[in-house]
Amino acid sequence: MKVAFPYMGTTVIYKKLLELLGHEVVEPPEPTQRTIDLGVKYSPEFACFPLKVVLGSYIEALEMGAETLVTSGGHGPCRAGFYGEIHKKILKKMGYDVDIIVFDDYKRDIMGTINKVLRVKNGKPWRTVWRAIKTVYAMAKALDGIEKRIGRIRAYEINKGDCTKAWQAIKEKFDKVQTVEDVERAEKESHQLLDGITLRPVPDSERIRIGIVGEIYVVMEQSINLRIEETLGGMGAEVERSQYISEWIDFHLKPGAAAKEHELKILKKGEKYIQEIIGGHAKQTVGYIVNFAERGFDGIVHLMPFACLPELISQSIIPSISKDYNIPVISLSIDEQTGAANVLTRLEAFMDLVRNVKITKTA
């Protein structure tokens, strides 16, 4: 059975999990204009942008011979929870004979989840499964740590593009790991690689730190968000996202209360503004803005798929958080119509604003 998965962020992690379980993995290419065009063509017009891109990505995987798609479902009353079903319908209609395994919240359907796990488990002994999970979890943690470091240093690289090149090499390095020990070695080598990048020294008072928050897909998938981390880095800002895959695993999949502590703490911070989980990542968005502000970040870039309901709600809450914490926030809505020139102009102006606010704060 040839297996593929939706393309989002550091995909080498999902690929590794399926590989270690003995599947033949078809890795879809990073989304390009063609992916978007395909997705837009076959999706309902008013479906949200992540649904369209993921559909395009599925089509490309199927063209490459994938037979089964494995994905996670959504939580709460957001359209994302229905993606798997919609994708299945559209792909069937297009004539693809495809099987989609959607992992939803396991508490809702324990038997169903067990069945799905057994299918993905692929007849391997539980020992192998456990080892695969341990390796992939270590990998997610390591890669996220490395990516966070890159977010901090990219703004200061002397040779433009060094960090991005290193990140590419690091992902290829991790593609070869088999065990937890391999992960540790790869992690060490990766940090050494980053140590080798020449950086411009910048005094603490001039560092600009920007938090990126919003809906998970547009925050994590750089190919469709105008490579926001590289763009902001190029404008001299350190960046950190609200979503990292290891944190998602901790909160959604890892058993035990301790793993959930970090995310719950952040959700709690936003409760002054939003009490209920309204679907999507609205509550996270609000909580993370407060968290970034408390940590002394200088500005927030809020990304949302065009017309995403949960994020429209967070957008309407943002002015009061921005005022309470005196932190500038810019909301950018992203879809297939997004014009780069307009967004870049706004980001440039936003960076000027953030620098000015910082000067008045420190003066």
Place this chain on the structure above:
Amino acid sequence: MNKVYIGIDVGSVSTDIVALDADYNILSTLYLRTNGQPIEAARQGLKKLKDELNGDIEVLGVGTTGSGRQLTGIMVGADVIKNEITAHATATISLVPGARTIFEIGGQDSKIIFLKDGMVTDFAMNTVCAAGTGSFLEHQAERLGIPIEEFGDLALTAKKNVRIAGRCTVFAESDMIAKQQYGFSKAEIINGLCEALVRNYINNLGRGKKLEPPYVFQGGVAANKGIVAAFERELNHKVIVPENYNVMGAIGAAILAKEYIERSGKSTIFRGFECTELEFNPTSFICGGCDNSCEVIKVEMDGKVVAMWGDRCGKWTNSLV
């Protein structure tokens, strides 16, 4: 010999050039039509500027802004290449001290900028539709057979109010045609259009924000008295239109260049007025490296590639050192 700082704002509709002296006095302002040829417009403008100042000038710094800022910046050798939001705000802060809200309506986009204590605190830019911008008004003026220069004055003569749907250019146009058939006069239709534009602008860009006076209205559309009057009716407050309302972006760019040169102590990289004689050739091609098919812009000067951009992966941008 005059020591000057030059600001160039290359917009979709107009290209504006100003020269400031070291004490922020405006020595010269030029407002030219871009006519879809930003390079040519900037070239003509610089030549005119040189003639106007009798060539007896020393350029200490150059700043560019507007949608053509990058290309023009490369051509002239700009010290500062700045987005138009910062440039407009910089000019207003210097020319209208104490201003709190800037309405800027240009040819293709409109912005609202909020200021406090001489600092930008927030801004918004139209993202969806061109219904509230200069090009739309110009198109409608043309359709009604009224020169755009007389548009505003005619609006002021309207005796009755007529409400025109302003959300989108397509709806506005069909609504206008309908209202014409109902027998409203041209003046009333135009006045309705001005009100629709203002209503749309404030609802769109000012949504959820507190608009505080003093209000400053700038950009090419500020020439239109009908729009100014509609703003004042909507806000129930006086709206200031600064003397150089149509070249504020260029003034801001010049000020930013001056500040940059003075702060950094560097000397300008301006190529001199001779740059208008150089062969300057921007071209674009579709990169076939991957499915992104990026449109890459390549700029050659006297046969030598001086800049490339537009590629998502940086393959071409990084090919120049």
